[in-house]
Amino acid sequence: MIRPKLSLRRPLAILGAAFIGLTGVVAVAAPASAHHTTITATVECDRLTGERVIEWQVENSEANKDATLQKVTTTPDTPVNAVLADAKEVPLEGYLLGKSKTVTAVQRVPGDTTTAKLEVHAEWWVEDVKTAEQTNDGSINIAADQSCTPAPKCVEVDKAKYSHTFDGPKGTATVKLDGDLPLCGEGKQWFTLVSYFAPRPQFATPQYVYGTPDSDWIGGTQTEITLDVEIPDCHTQVDLIWGGKEGVIDELVEGGKRYGNEKLGSRGAPGNRSEGPQGWYNGGSKSCATPASTFASNCDGSVAVSLSNDGKISKYAVEFEVKGENGFTKKVSVPAGKADTSVVVPAADAGKIEVLVDGKVVENGTYSWQRPEDCPLPAVTTKADCKNFTLTATNPKGGLPVKATFTYNGKTETRTVAAGAAETVTFKAGKDKTAIVALPDMDLELEAIYTPEGNCGGGGAGGEEPGLPVTGAATGGIIAGAAVLLAAGVALFVVARRRRVRFTA
Known part of the structure; x- marks a missing residue:
């Protein structure tokens, strides 16, 4: 009889594969005669390929005779190879099994396999004379709820997680894709940093976009971005939001649209898909309006007060209050970019005059009547x-x-x-x-x-x-x-x- 040769030489790939779980129930076929093989199995999942890897153990019952595994049948019908001590593999069919020895064989089956079977027909020979032969089988049942799917090679855009940094007073932020996997395919996720003029150093409306929002995306090999916006030299709000520039709200008004959970660092989706500080800031040390006042004395002792709100960063109406030392008071609202000359403090109520905004005297906002040089003399x-x-x-x-x-x-x-x-x-x-x-x-x-x-x-x-x-x-x-x-x-x-x-x- 011709004995099989160990002709297949390749690395034992499964030693470097990623496996999870040890599942399955093995059924061992009862020997039909004194000469027999005993077959058992275990199974694991290879996450790199998404295949189930079954490890079969085939044992020779005879202590004084070698067995030749003449025919090997598998269900599912995929190759099964004997694993040798020197980390080589050979086909199990034709393998010479030594006296009372056990051989380990590996079979790879699809990830959704729930049942596998190995049937071995063995022959025992003595000096080229066949003394016995026997067919035995073993099977394994795999729990259906233990799925085996390949590990992902990328992450879907709608499942990706991120981390971010945010510095509102400086108008800077970074966003980074978490994990080692890129976004799948041509997928891109946009993020935008935007700053606003604001009426107060706390949240208040209305607010108006300042400058140009900075927007960029993560996708492909680009897994981290840096965003930078200019901050107005006055009260401001800065927001780091999920999405591109098309999602920017140009004016935040009373009762209008808000970013809500679109701000990174929010409690709800999508903002909570990025880990980091709250992506919003309110602050600034001075008003985004530019209130100013000038005074003109009249010959009759009255004072004409001109109120203006037309500075370079004037964005809001200003509520002025003009007070005379002797009891005069008047409030005037001046729209952005406008002036008002309607306030005249009568001579009897003048004395020291003050112009206030938010309870504070504006710059150069104090005046007392002075006789004009062109008044006719007695x-x-x-x-x-x-x-x-x-x-x-x-x-x-x-x-x-x-x-x-x-x-x-x-x-x-x-x-x-x-x-x-x-x-x-x-x-x-x-x-x-x-x-x-x-x-x-x-x-x-x-x-x-x-x-x-x-x-x-x-x-x-x-x-x-x-x-x-x-x-x-x-x-x-x-x-x-x-x-x-x-x-x-x-x-x-x-x-x-x-x-x-x-x-x-």
């Missing part, structure tokens, strides 16, 4: 004869009441001259040649020269004589006092600051 006229020296102060319309102090020949009279009115004081003629009219509210002092008509002491006729013409210069930036010509005659005065200027003929 005029002082005189009427003089040998008995009396009459001084009249006239206050133009449209101005404030003016306090006037008249001093002549050691006597003083004080009057308040209403706007558009005049006040007259008459002194008995005396030895003094000058009278002083002081306007303390304006820090002005006027000097008038007593010039009656004729020679009052020398027999001249009494009467009135026009005053001398005004000459000289103003001091301290104040314009010379205005002069008004009366029908009977006028004395002209010089306006001075903190010093008198006297003019003589």
Whole structure:
């Protein structure tokens, strides 16, 4: 008889395969005679291929005779190979089984196999004489619920898990695909980082997208991305969201759409498919509006307040509050990019004026009334004869009441001259040649020269004589006092600051 040769030489692949589980129930065929083979089996799952790997044990019952495994039948019909001690494999059919020896044979079957059977026809020979032959079989039942599928080579887009980092104040984030497997096929997963103008350092609406959102995808060999956006120099919100730019909400308004669980790090899907910090931030140290105010004093003592909201980062209407020291208050809302000039603080309520936003005085938002340089000045006229020296102060319309102090020949009279009115004081003629009219509210002092008509002491006729013409210069930036010509005659005065200027003929 020709003995089989060990002609198949290849590595024992299953030693490097990934296996899980030890399952199956073996049934051993009862020997039909003294000469027989005993067959048992175990099974494992090869996750690399998705096949079940059955390890058969075939034992020779005879202690003094070798057995030749002449015919081997398998169900399912896949090859079964004997595994030798030197890690080689040969076909089980034709294998020479030594006296009382056991051979291990391996068979690979599909992953969904539930039952496998091995049948062996063995012959025993002595000096080329067949002394016996026997067919025996063994089978194994595999639990149907223990599936065997190949380990995945990629991860489906809708099953992938990620991890991320997030730095809201800096406007940066990273997203990384978890595990060692890439996304399957041409699958891509987009992520987007977006920043907003915000009205408060906490969540509040409305919000407007600032700059350009940064968006990128993970797929193929790209398993990690970095996102970076510009942050406004004011209150802001920054969001790291699941999806591309098409999912960006341009304006977050009251009652409008929100990102919800699309923010990475959320409790719900899809945001919870990425492990990391919460992917949203609210902060910023100053307002995204640019409130400003300017002031203009009016001659009547009122102040016109201009409110503007048109700076480079102005995005929101501003609620201004204008307050006067003496009880005036008014609130005005100015839209972004607009100005309002409707606020006028009356003279009686002015005092110190403040412009506030959110209870805080805006920059350069404090003011007190200052007399405009172009306001008409009060005029002082005189009427003089040998008995009396009459001084009249006239206050133009449209101005404030003016306090006037008249001093002549050691006597003083004080009057308040209403706007558009005049006040007259008459002194008995005396030895003094000058009278002083002081306007303390304006820090002005006027000097008038007593010039009656004729020679009052020398027999001249009494009467009135026009005053001398005004000459000289103003001091301290104040314009010379205005002069008004009366029908009977006028004395002209010089306006001075903190010093008198006297003019003589």
